[in-house]
Amino acid sequence: MEFKKLPPVKEQLMKCVRCGKCRSVCPVFAEVGIETTAPRGHVFMVQMLRDGKVEPTNEVYERLGQCLLCETCSVNCPSGIDVHELNAAARSYIYENNPSAGKELLFDTLWTRPGMLRSSARVMSTVQRLGLQTLARKTGLTKILPGDLKEAEQMMDNIPSKSARSTLPEINPARGEKKYKLGYFLGCGTDLFSPSAATAAVDVLTRNGCEVIIPKDMKCCGLPHIANGKMETAQKLAAHNIKVFNAYDFDYIITDCASCSSALSRNNMEFLLAGLKIEDEALALSEKVMDLTVFLIDVLDLKIPVNKTAPKLRVTYHDPCHLANAQLIKNQPRELLSRIPGVELIEMKAANTCCGGSGTYSTTHYEMSMKILDKKMDHAMATGADILATCCPSCMMQLNYGCKRNNWEAEVLHPVELLSRYYRNN
Amino acid sequence: MENSKLKQELVKLLGKDKVLTEELDLMYYSYDSSFLTKLEPVQPNAVVFPKSTEDVQKVVEFAYEHQVNIVPRGAGTGETGGCIAVQGGIVLDLSTWNEIIEIDVKNMQVIVSPGVIHAELNNELAKHNLFFPPDPGSSLMCTVGGMVANNASGLRAVKYWATEPYILGLEVVMPNGDVIVTGGMKARCIKNVSGINLTKLMVGSEGILGIVTRIRLRCFPKPKARGIAMAVFDNLDDAPEAVMDVYQAGILPSGIEILDSSAIKAVNDFKPEIKLPDAEAILLFEVDGNPPSVEYEGNVIREVTGRRARTVEWATEPKRMAELWEGRSVTAAASARVRPDGSRIFAGEDISVPISRVADTLRALRDLADQHGIQIVNYGHIGDGNVHTAPVINPEIPEEVEKVIKFVDEVHLLAIEMNGSTTGEHGVGAVRRPYAELEHGKAVDYMRKIKEAFDPAGIMNPGKVF
Numbered sequence: 001m002e003f004k005k006l007p008p009v010k011e012q013l014m015k016c017v018r019c020g021k022c023r024s025v026c027p028v029f030a031e032v033g034i035e036t037t038a039p040r041g042h043v044f045m046v047q048m049l050r051d052g053k054v055e056p057t058n059e060v061y062e063r064l065g066q067c068l069l070c071e072t073c074s075v076n077c078p079s080g081i082d083v084h085e086l087n088a089a090a091r092s093y094i095y096e097n098n099p100s101a102g103k104e105l106l107f108d109t110l111w112t113r114p115g116m117l118r119s120s121a122r123v124m125s126t127v128q129r130l131g132l133q134t135l136a137r138k139t140g141l142t143k144i145l146p147g148d149l150k151e152a153e154q155m156m157d158n159i160p161s162k163s164a165r166s167t168l169p170e171i172n173p174a175r176g177e178k179k180y181k182l183g184y185f186l187g188c189g190t191d192l193f194s195p196s197a198a199t200a201a202v203d204v205l206t207r208n209g210c211e212v213i214i215p216k217d218m219k220c221c222g223l224p225h226i227a228n229g230k231m232e233t234a235q236k237l238a239a240h241n242i243k244v245f246n247a248y249d250f251d252y253i254i255t256d257c258a259s260c261s262s263a264l265s266r267n268n269m270e271f272l273l274a275g276l277k278i279e280d281e282a283l284a285l286s287e288k289v290m291d292l293t294v295f296l297i298d299v300l301d302l303k304i305p306v307n308k309t310a311p312k313l314r315v316t317y318h319d320p321c322h323l324a325n326a327q328l329i330k331n332q333p334r335e336l337l338s339r340i341p342g343v344e345l346i347e348m349k350a351a352n353t354c355c356g357g358s359g360t361y362s363t364t365h366y367e368m369s370m371k372i373l374d375k376k377m378d379h380a381m382a383t384g385a386d387i388l389a390t391c392c393p394s395c396m397m398q399l400n401y402g403c404k405r406n407n408w409e410a411e412v413l414h415p416v417e418l419l420s421r422y423y424r425n426n
Numbered sequence: 427m428e429n430s431k432l433k434q435e436l437v438k439l440l441g442k443d444k445v446l447t448e449e450l451d452l453m454y455y456s457y458d459s460s461f462l463t464k465l466e467p468v469q470p471n472a473v474v475f476p477k478s479t480e481d482v483q484k485v486v487e488f489a490y491e492h493q494v495n496i497v498p499r500g501a502g503t504g505e506t507g508g509c510i511a512v513q514g515g516i517v518l519d520l521s522t523w524n525e526i527i528e529i530d531v532k533n534m535q536v537i538v539s540p541g542v543i544h545a546e547l548n549n550e551l552a553k554h555n556l557f558f559p560p561d562p563g564s565s566l567m568c569t570v571g572g573m574v575a576n577n578a579s580g581l582r583a584v585k586y587w588a589t590e591p592y593i594l595g596l597e598v599v600m601p602n603g604d605v606i607v608t609g610g611m612k613a614r615c616i617k618n619v620s621g622i623n624l625t626k627l628m629v630g631s632e633g634i635l636g637i638v639t640r641i642r643l644r645c646f647p648k649p650k651a652r653g654i655a656m657a658v659f660d661n662l663d664d665a666p667e668a669v670m671d672v673y674q675a676g677i678l679p680s681g682i683e684i685l686d687s688s689a690i691k692a693v694n695d696f697k698p699e700i701k702l703p704d705a706e707a708i709l710l711f712e713v714d715g716n717p718p719s720v721e722y723e724g725n726v727i728r729e730v731t732g733r734r735a736r737t738v739e740w741a742t743e744p745k746r747m748a749e750l751w752e753g754r755s756v757t758a759a760a761s762a763r764v765r766p767d768g769s770r771i772f773a774g775e776d777i778s779v780p781i782s783r784v785a786d787t788l789r790a791l792r793d794l795a796d797q798h799g800i801q802i803v804n805y806g807h808i809g810d811g812n813v814h815t816a817p818v819i820n821p822e823i824p825e826e827v828e829k830v831i832k833f834v835d836e837v838h839l840l841a842i843e844m845n846g847s848t849t850g851e852h853g854v855g856a857v858r859r860p861y862a863e864l865e866h867g868k869a870v871d872y873m874r875k876i877k878e879a880f881d882p883a884g885i886m887n888p889g890k891v892f
Contacts, residue, residue: 014822015762015769018459020503024543024566033522034475035454035502036446044457044467059450078696078760079769 001275003093004050008085008271013050015079016043022073022083027354028066031371037066039073039083046090056094061229064090066368068361069227070354071325085271088226095229107230111220112237114188118163121192155362155401164191164198165214172202172212179209180299183250185241185289187260188220189393197393197413200420201256201292207423208300212254217244221263223322224359226272238263238272242281245288252299253285256292256414258320258392259359262327264289291323292416293391297332302339304419307426310342315418316385317345318376318399319352320392333391336415340422346383350376355390357398369398370405377402380410388412427492432472436516439484446473455499455517460507461773461834462857464821470497470511475522479597479605479639482518486637487603489516489885496601497887498633500540500572503564505772506855508576508632512889518637520571526550527640533614535594536643540571556645559586561681562851563755574638576853577630581754582712584809585680586646588851590629594618597640598628601881609642616644627876632853633887635880649714653724653742654750656702657709657735662686664734665707666785669808671730672711677723681712682809683754686788688764689805689816693753696760700753705736709808710754754805761803761816770803770816773857774834777841778850781811787844791815791837798833800826812850839864854891862892 003009022039023029029037042064048054069084077083095103110116164186174180182205190198205212218241222234241264245253255261262268269282296302315337323329330352337345356362356372380388380399388399388410400412427435429449436445446452456467471494476482489496495515502509502521511517524541531554538547544558545565551557562568562580572578574596579588594616595609608624628635659665669682685693685708694702702708709731713723720742728738741747761770779787788804791813795802806814815837819826838848838861848854848861862870870892880886 011767014820017758017762017770017772018457018464018502019758020459020501020564020567021756023501023503024545033524034446034519036451038454041454044454048453054450054453059448063450078756078758079762080696 003089005275006089007274008082009046009050009089012081012086013043013047015081016040016047017079018044019078021076021078025072025076027070027072027356027372028068028368031368036063039067042067042087043081043083046086049090049093056097058094058098061091061094061098064094066365068321068354068356068358070321070358072321072354075325075328082271088231091227091229092231103228103230107225107228108233111188111224112233114165114219117188117220118165118192121159121163155397158400159193160195162195164195167195168198168202168214170214170216172206172214174209174211175206177209178211180251181211181249182213183245183248183253183288184212184214185218185221185245185253185255185257185260185264186214187255187257187393189259189397190257193397194393194414197256197396197417200414200417201254203420204296204416204423205254208296208302213248213250215244215248221260222272223259223263226263227359227361231272234272235276238269238282239278242278242285245285246281250288252290252295253288254290254292254295256391256416258291258323258326259394261289261291262322265327267326291327291329291332291391293332293336294329296416297335302336304339304341304422305426306341308341310422310426313343313387313418314383314385315343315345315387315389316348316380316383317351317415318348318355318380318388318390318395320390320395321354321358323391324352333389333415336419337389340415340419342422343418346385348383349379351379355395355398355402357394359394362398373398373402373405377406377408381406381408385410387418389415389418391415427494429471432494432516435488436472436474436485439488440474440476440481444475444477444481455502455519456510458502458507458509459505459772460855460857461771461821462507463510464771465827468510468512470517471514472516473519474516475519477523479599482599482637482639483603483605485516485518486599486601490602490883493883493885495885495888496637498571498575498637500569500575501543501564501567503568504572504576504855505775505852506849506857508853508855508887508890509572510856512856515885520637521569524569529554529556530614531556534616534645535614536645538570538641538643540569540574540638540641542570544568544570544573551645552648555648557648558592558643559646560589560592563758565755570641570643571638574629574641575631575633576851579807579851581681581683581751581807583807583812583851584682585678590626592644593625593629593641594644595642596625596628596638598636598638600636601883601886605639630853632855632891634877634891635886649716651717651720651742652712652714652747653720653740654747655711655713655724655727655731656739656741656750657711657731658703658705658737659707659709659734660705660736662706662788663785665709666781666808668709668731668734669781671733672727675726675730677713677726679711679723679727679809680714681710681807683710684708684804684806684808685710685754685757686804688801688803689757689761692760692763692803693757695763696756697749697753700749702753703737709735710750712751757803757805758814758816761818764803765801765818768801768818768820770818771821771830773817773830774837775814775816776849776852777813777815777837777846779811779813779841779844779846781809783844783846784808784811784813787813787840787846790840790844794833794836794840798829798836800830800833807850810850811846856889859890859892
């Protein structure tokens with residue numbers, strides 16, 4: 001759909017009264033403090049784009065690109081503006097006017113082909129000792145990503161050698177009586193960077209009477225594409241995934257990744273696919289999509305057998321933005337952690353403030369990402385926890401790096417990994 | 427002076443990090459919360475980020491020498507275009523200079539730079555059992571410097587009044603670059619009637635007389651207890667009467683707020699968890715003090731308002747109080763929710779009338795809105811007669827804009843007719859200048875004389891106030 005006709009652009013721009021409440025909640029603004037980074041400033045700039053007062057140039061993209069798309073402003077906006085959607089729509093509009101071969105290679109060729117993406121990760125894993133910078137130079141990657149790979153390479157120094165999909169079967173039968181047939185939306189982040197979370201998810205679900213199917217043809221949820229101005233590719237990915245998942249008769253479609261569930265949510269589908277024919281089918285899919293912790297608590301109401309000798313674990317929880325802001329899910333992950341015997345949940349200050357990871361943001365805006373991460377780590381470390389839990393592979397990668405930067409020995413895990421460990425040890 | 431040359435000179439003065447050098451970035455300083463800048467954003471010629479008195483002084487001296495306008499700006503949350511360079515010039519964004527310089531607990535005062543956020547100041551003061559009582563709805567984002575410039579007040583003005591009584595002294599960079607200290611150069615006293623009260627003159631002068639670079643604020647002991655009564659009325663006319671009843675019963679609440687039916691709907695749409703009841707009007711009474719007095723005052727308010735109200739809820743539980751108070755503080759922006767294809771606008775939003783005429787004013791506002799075919803949301807600080815009217819229009823439809831401009835003009839005239847003022851706390855800025863003569867008569871001449879004495883070159887925030 002044409003930029004100017006997109007629903008948020010058409011209906012929401014005029015609602016911004018520039019009250020400035022977003023200045024008080026934006027993690028990037030908190031670091032920079034000037035109006036060019038304020039969410040209301042982004043809304044204003046999108047309006048200028050729509051009205052033709054500024055041209056869709058890379059300079060405008062650069063300013064809008066400072067936003068994490070963490071949705072903190074959107075969820076706090078008194079006027080109900082989806083600031084992140086306006087920003088993403090504008091990025092896409094600008095990209096269409098300024099296509100880049102590098103981005104097309106990364107987001108259209110590589111990131112739309114799961115096999116190729118996994119192969120790349122394997123290559124990266126094996127050449128880690130050489131350092132990503134060397135690889136990036138050799139492959140020309142440095143020309144593709146606008147960020148500073150020299151620094152960002154340190155974040156990816158521990159890519160698992162095997163992806164989750166290479167070890168998990170497509171069909172995982174329920175153990176015991178089958179209660180639900182689940183589709184598992186195994187996102188790229190979990191697949192490549194946190195395969196142990198995927199293994200744990202399948203373990204916990206099958207133990208609790210769920211048949212878990214990982215459709216082999218599924219592709220990326222498209223969120224990285226939306227964030228990087230590739231809306232059209234995101235639409236194609238969504239259409240593909242809708243077809244793949246709707247072909248089954250799943251009771252629920254589960255994902256352990258906050259970003260994937262937000263990408264597949266009704267809100268995002270309505271935004272992404274506005275005016276396209278597949279909208280109804282998309283909403284049928286969205287109705288079944290559920291975060292793993294919500295399924296375990298709200299649907300299964302999981303009862304975990306108590307072993308009083310279970311080791312005591314001090315756990316703190318970081319709210320992923322795509323769960324807490326995009327889907328208002330805060331309680332279920334905490335509830336799940338609290339139900340695991342031995343776990344003592346310690347709240348960190350500002351648990352629902354962004355960690356600065358935000359998918360590709362840590363690569364494209366390394367310095368800013370680290371400033372935001374350091375604040376997060378200060379709060380996390382102050383809890384003295386043994387485990388830093390969260391429900392998003394992108395956050396996990398960022399927080400792992402935060403632990404490394406701060407020489408903090410806490411383990412970063414998805415809550416389901418803790419649960420799976422408990423099951424296996426008891 | 428050409429923009430590029432101007433920016434080069436400013437970079438020489440302050441360094442690159444304190445000057446916006448990209449033309450595109452200047453656009454972000456073309457708006458505040460006013461309807462004026464929503465319709466017509468006005469870009470400055472340059473933006474700088476001073477971090478010291480010396481920085482401000484350098485910019486002002488340069489501007490004075492070269493006859494360039496200078497416009498101070500806080501968080502840009504004002505509703506009058508006050509921080510906009512409507513006649514061009516350099517905007518000084520003081521919000522990044524946010525330093526709590528000293529909390530003088532023994533003398534019950536605090537010294538801050540202008541960019542400190544109101545809520546953050548109170549968070550720090552709370553550690554010393556102190557607080558700075560004025561409570562603007564924009565507490566989370568507005569700067570103390572902005573509050574001084576506009577003599578802001580807000581939700582607790584009934585008992586604690588506005589910013590001005592708390593300002594003990596100011597450091598001001600004058601339009602020629604002189605630096606003065608008002609309220610006594612070395613003073614740390616609270617009472618002070620020595621000399622002409624320049625502090626009082628500066629507070630609320632909206633940046634047309636000088637740039638405030640340091641603020642000495644009086645703090646109060648933080649009350650130990652607080653309670654909020656919510657009285658629900660089926661008849662709008664009963665609400666102002668109930669306010670009078672409470673005063674007559676000898677109670678001075680810290681705040682008394684009104685939300686009419688449209689404001690209630692807006693808040694419930696935005697924050698459904700607050701669960702405000704459907705009604706013609708809701709009054710929120712806040713009382714604070716020591717626990718026994720809060721309990722006593724709460725009981726009196728319940729009894730007195732209960733004679734007219736359908737129900738009265740008394741809350742002392744922190745979570746519920748926070749919900750009720752937040753419901754009120756977000757009404758301003760949440761007003762847009764009453765119309766899916768509309769937006770509230772900040773225009774004619776701040777009239778102040780005698781308490782005895784609030785009911786008449788609310789009725790007159792409704793009549794005016796009906797005459798012009800404008801949807802409005804009414805809320806405000808009924809305890810001191812400050813009525814906030816939020817017209818909700820689609821600002822992208824020219825006919826609606828034309829209609830609302832006429833409506834807003836009549837709202838301002840109504841305020842003067844009701845023996846009130848066109849603005850109770852938001853200020854005049856660029857938008858209410860046309861009413862200066864009507865409101866103040868010959869006194870405006872003397873305001874101009876003061877301005878000329880302070881700023882003979884006329885470079886300080888021109889196009890504002892009168």
